[in-house]
Amino acid sequence: MSLRHAILALLTVEPMTGYDLFKHFESSVGYVWHAPDSQLYPMLRRMEDEGLVDGEEVSWGQRGKKRRYTATAAGIAEFRQWMNTPLEYTRERDPIHLKAAYFEWAEPESARAQMLAHRDHFAERLAQWQLKVHEIDTGTSPMLTKRLASIPAEEHAATVAFKRFTYEGMIAHAQQEIEWAERGLALIDQLAH
Amino acid sequence: MSLRHAILALLTVEPMTGYDLFKHFESSVGYVWHAPDSQLYPMLRRMEDEGLVDGEEVSWGQRGKKRRYTATAAGIAEFRQWMNTPLEYTRERDPIHLKAAYFEWAEPESARAQMLAHRDHFAERLAQWQLKVHEIDTGTSPMLTKRLASIPAEEHAATVAFKRFTYEGMIAHAQQEIEWAERGLALIDQLAH
DNA sequence: GTGTTCATGTAAACTGTTACATGATTCC
DNA sequence: GGAATCATGTAACAGTTTACATGAACAC
Incomplete structure (x- = not known):
């Protein structure tokens, strides 16, 4: 919904x-x-x-x-x-972690390629989210500017802070996924000698 | 699929x-x-x-x-x-981050409750995944034991390592979400003075 | 005049959630 | 005898993806 x-x-x-x-x-x-x-x-x-x-x-x-x-x-x-209204949390459904649990079934080059793709995917997202934070900090986000113009000045701080907080969470997640993928790459290489 | x-x-x-x-x-x-x-x-x-x-x-x-x-x-x-086969990544669809971006529309107590629920949700998951890692490390996972029994000894290391690697990723994610929720709680309190 | 952007939909297939429905077995 | 577990489904609905389809406006 x-x-x-x-x-x-x-x-x-x-x-x-x-x-x-x-x-x-x-x-x-x-x-x-x-x-x-x-x-x-x-x-x-x-x-x-x-x-x-x-x-x-x-x-x-x-x-x-x-x-x-x-x-x-x-x-x-x-x-x-x-x-x-509080969110209802759905149960886990995470295809890349499911796959990683069975990587011994994949060719090492294929597992490697999938971890590289994972890293690249989140590196792209990371760049997008970092750009969003930059736009928030420099006041160059058109939507946010319009929104601020439509609300009283005393609400500006909270509105900006929550947007930034959201993207900070997305950024931290992307960084964590990138680190995980890199640990995966190291593990695949190590197991293949 | x-x-x-x-x-x-x-x-x-x-x-x-x-x-x-x-x-x-x-x-x-x-x-x-x-x-x-x-x-x-x-x-x-x-x-x-x-x-x-x-x-x-x-x-x-x-x-x-x-x-x-x-x-x-x-x-x-x-x-x-x-x-x-490489996974196809789907676009973002993250209800709690979507909500967090508009927290200024929620009552502070409600936003607070939702961040607490988020923290608790991932704290529960964290405990489950940590237990899984513990089972892997102590050889007390029935499914993993059965699987190892069905494959040659030289494949054991990789099989165990990939399972552990998977749960490590889930654990890192849970920890990141808990930290984010705690930053959210601090932010909500700070904005409400 | 051509390509990009703006504009709006339908249809089929698939995925996932929730509720409904039933009945046997096993353990205490 | 009753509760928990084992066992297997159907149905309705909600959400999502992908492909198909069309055409005007605008900028170069």
């Missing part, structure tokens, strides 16, 4: 089209919660039916049109309620 | 019933890849249709019966191939 709330979180800043949201889910928010366009458009229609957002047809160019969505009062209430 | 491979991994050690597998997916393997019984039974039937496992009816008590599954040669080949 997080997708609708991630959408609401974005729409509390400003009205957006499905495509605007998609762009955010590909970058910024997408580094914490990703969603493809094929999931966004139907979800927006559904949220409109549920009264969480208001859709409004806007003309675009000569013949083009687009649908701009605004969070309703009910949508904002729903988002706030979700924010106050 | 990991569930079928996790099942195959267990069945390479010894034949098992759906219920046996379910027990393992609740504890041991379940700490890396969990699956409920309602997912296991249909999957086993499907894997039997696909020729990955052999199901054999076994009588149990007076009138009871159960179905014991054995990995076929095709199943073992499939598992080995999966082990040599």
